[in-house]
Amino acid sequence: MISLAWNSIRNRWPTALLAVLAIAMSVALILTVEKVRRDARNSFTQTVSGTDLIVGARSGAIQLLLYSVFRIGNATNNISWESVHDIKERSAIDWVIPISLGDSHAGFRVLGTNHDYFTHYRYGNDQALQLAKGELFDDVFDAVLGSEVAAQLGYQIDQNMVVAHGTGNVALVEHERSPFRVSGILKPTGTPVDKAVHVSLEGIEAMHLDWRNGATVRGEGTSAEEIRTMELKPTAVTALLVGLNSRTAVFREQRAINTYREEPLLAVLPGVALQELWSLIGVAEKALFIISLCVVFAGLVNLVSVLLAGLNERRREMAVLRSTGARPVHVFLLLCIESTVLTLGGIILGLALHYLLVGAGAVFLRERFGLSIGLTLPDKTDLMILAAIAIAGLVAGMLPALQAYRKSLSDGLSQRL
Amino acid sequence: MTNNESPVIQINDLEFRWKANTPLVLNIPEFSVSGGERLFLRGPSGSGKTTLLSVIAAVLVPQSGTAVVTGVPLHTLKGGQKDQFRVDHIGLVFQQFNLLPFLSVLDNVVLPCKFSKKRRDTIRQMGSTATDEAMRLLKAMELPPNLTNQSVTELSVGQQQRVAVARALIGQPELIIADEPTSALDTDTRQAFLDLLFAEVQAANSSLLFVSHDVDLSQRFDRAVDLKSINLAAQALTDANASDTMRAAP
Known part of the structure; x- marks a missing residue:
């Protein structure tokens, strides 16, 4: 029976190839979509890793996450430097990264921020930030660019840049007196880090030195040289990333910060907040999955239609088979084996197509988005998807097989056309 | 094995209709073919030829009456037994499209042996193998040896029909049924085809039921029967309903 089926497929290779291709495409698509979906979620939920708590002014967990990690929206309030100091002094706390936002370029x-940012910040699977070129900021007017900033603006090391107050694309007034210099450029991370211009906390203070009530006072300009000699001390920061000595202390420290008496503060666990945020934007992910399910369905419909279309011209073959002793069950099996072979071939x-896509795409994604997608063996979900497709192919193949079975019963030996 | 005295086909009071409350297609009070006989069954299209052959081949089940073929009362067969009976006892040759396009010439001829232990056993008793026997038959049917492993689509219609005969004969079934096997052939190849068919049917000690509307061929057979003369339903049908003839015409 199997050699009969195989010969039959070989004889019909153009249509068989089409059916196999249709299934192969849908298999490759659903596996790739699944992989991208999974890796995107992983890299999203690992936008910030290794950080145990994010601290900001009291607001909502997602809002805090949005402005501190994703740099979307603004903080309602700042954290005073005294509070930062108090938190830093707590025994359970290992390190603190101060973050000061509010300006744009x-x-x-x-x-x-300070150098702690580059030492302790982690993303993805415990990956640290790395410089692609240059070095970290050393001077008040040094800036370290995220990879995308450098790429889009075409900035090189040692190039001068002007930082503006405010966060709009077209800033109201530019801090013309505070010329910054590009000291380093970071490697791509696939996180919002790529889109940030990193300067020292002192640099932020320097920018605002001559500002009173949102406007420069004429003639009061302080030259860069003068500023360098001044002792600049930050008075407040926007948020803190906190690392603990031991993760077991995380809930205690969270409560301690949330009930801090001097200032209303909020501490959130980044992992929990990221999951919460993902569940909000996860709708798109589900839509993607549903679309790829539809493609698989289309592939199976194609298989059935190829088999059904061939059925009419094969009624003669069925009659011949029956005349040489093949039972209706044999006819049924013949078509079932054929569709199974086609489905397996497609899978x-x-x-193969999936690995080719991922292999080719991984390079592009890593270079363009810093999204690392590795070639992995199909995991449990993938195997379940493949098994489901195989079973669906088998069931789909039964439809024309059943049709052939009925026809071979009713046609008997007559060779109707 | 085949007793030449006992009939290979014995039909009594056979009635067949496709559906209830439709006219009878077959109404045959009596019809028989003796063992070893070469019978020419003449019938125009629509006279119930193919239906009768389907009944004899145990594909269709008559509503009433009995058909005993090669000693087997067909009404006693169930489901798969009918298919087994068919391949064990009957070799079939159709008008055209006899061969599976996806198998080689040789594989087409060997095909019944895959489904029939009886045919395989017969070949073994002859001291041969299915492949060798197929080669012998193909040679006997005067097919060039270089064709045997080729695709059947490269054969001419005449060659295809001879391959079909070789397949019908392999393993020596008691009865060969040929349903207008020559209608797709021209006059010269027709006679040559008959020569080969007769020789091999005789060699296999089989009976031959040859259905055709080509009366010219009939004198070469042991006996010629007009289906209209034995099938009362065909008389009624062809007289009353000419359109039915048109519909069933090939």
Whole structure:
């Protein structure tokens, strides 16, 4: 029976190939979509990792996450430097990254911080920030650019840039007196870090030195040289990223910060907040999955239609088979085996296509988006999807097989056309 | 094995209709073919030829009456037994499109042996193998040996029909049924085809039921029967309903 089916497929290879291709495409698509979906969620929920708590002024968890990590929206209030100091002094706390936001450069957010940011900030699977070129900021007017900032603006090391107050694309007034210099450019991370201009906290202070009530006072300009000699001390920051000595202390520290008496503060667990945020934007992910399910369905419909269309011209073959002793069950089996072979062929080809796509796409995604997608063996979900497709193919193949079975019963030996 | 005295086909009071409350297609009070006989069954299209052959081949089940073929009362067969009976005892040759396009010439001829232990056993008793026997038959049917492993689509219609005969004969079934096997052939190849068919049917000690509307061929057979003369339903049908003839015309 199997060799009969195989010969039959070989004889009909153009249509068989089409059916196999249709299934291969849908298999490759659903596997790739699944993989991108999973990896996108992973890289999203690992936008910030290694950080145990995010601290900001009291607002909502998602709002805090949005402005501190994704740099979307603005903080309702700042954290005073005294509070930062108090938190830093707590015994359970290992390190603290201060983040000061509120300014922009050509549409990119300016982030004031210190070297702790580059030492302790982690994203993805415990990956640290790395410099592609240059070095970290050393001077008040040094800036370290995220990869996308550098790429889009075409900035090179040592180039001068002007930082504007406000966060709009077209800033109201530019801090013309505070010429910054590009000291370093970071490697792509696939996180909002790529879109930030990093300067020291002192640099942020320097920018605002001559500002009173939102406007420069004429003639009061302080030259860069003068500023360098001044002792600049930050008075407040926007948010803190906190790392603990031991993760077990995380809930205690969270409560301690949330009930801090001097100032209303909020501490959130980044993992929890990220999951919460993902559940909001996860609708798109579900839509993507549903679309790929539809493609699989279309592939199976194609298989059935190829088999059904061939059925009419095969009624003669069925009659011949029956005349040489094949039972209706044999006719049924013949078509079932054929559709199974086609489905399996499609799945194997689809897997190959999937790896080809991922292999080719991984390079592009890493270079363009810093999204690392690795070649992995199909995991449990993938295998379940493949098994489901195989079973669906089998069931789909039964439809024409059943039709052939009925026809071979009713036609008998007559060769109707 | 076949007793030449006992009939290979014995039909009594056979009635067949496609659906209830439709006219009878077959109404045959009596019809028989003796063992080893070569019978020419003449019938125009629509006279119930193919239906009768389907009944004899145990594909269709008559509503009443009995048909005993090669000693087997067909009404006693169930489901798969009918298919087994067919391949064990009957070799079939159709008008055209006899061969599976996806198998080689040789595989087409060997095909019944895959489904019939009886045919395989017969070949083994002859001291041969299915492949060798197929080669012998193909050679006997005067097919060039270089064709045997080719695709059947490369054969001429005449060659295809001879391959079909070789397939029908392999393993020596008691009865060969040929349903207008020559209608797609021209006059010269027709006679040559008959020569080969007769020789091999005789060699296999089989009976031959040859259905055709080509009366010219009939004198070469042991006996010629007009289906209209044995099938009362055909008389009624062809007289009353000419349009039915048109519909069933090939």
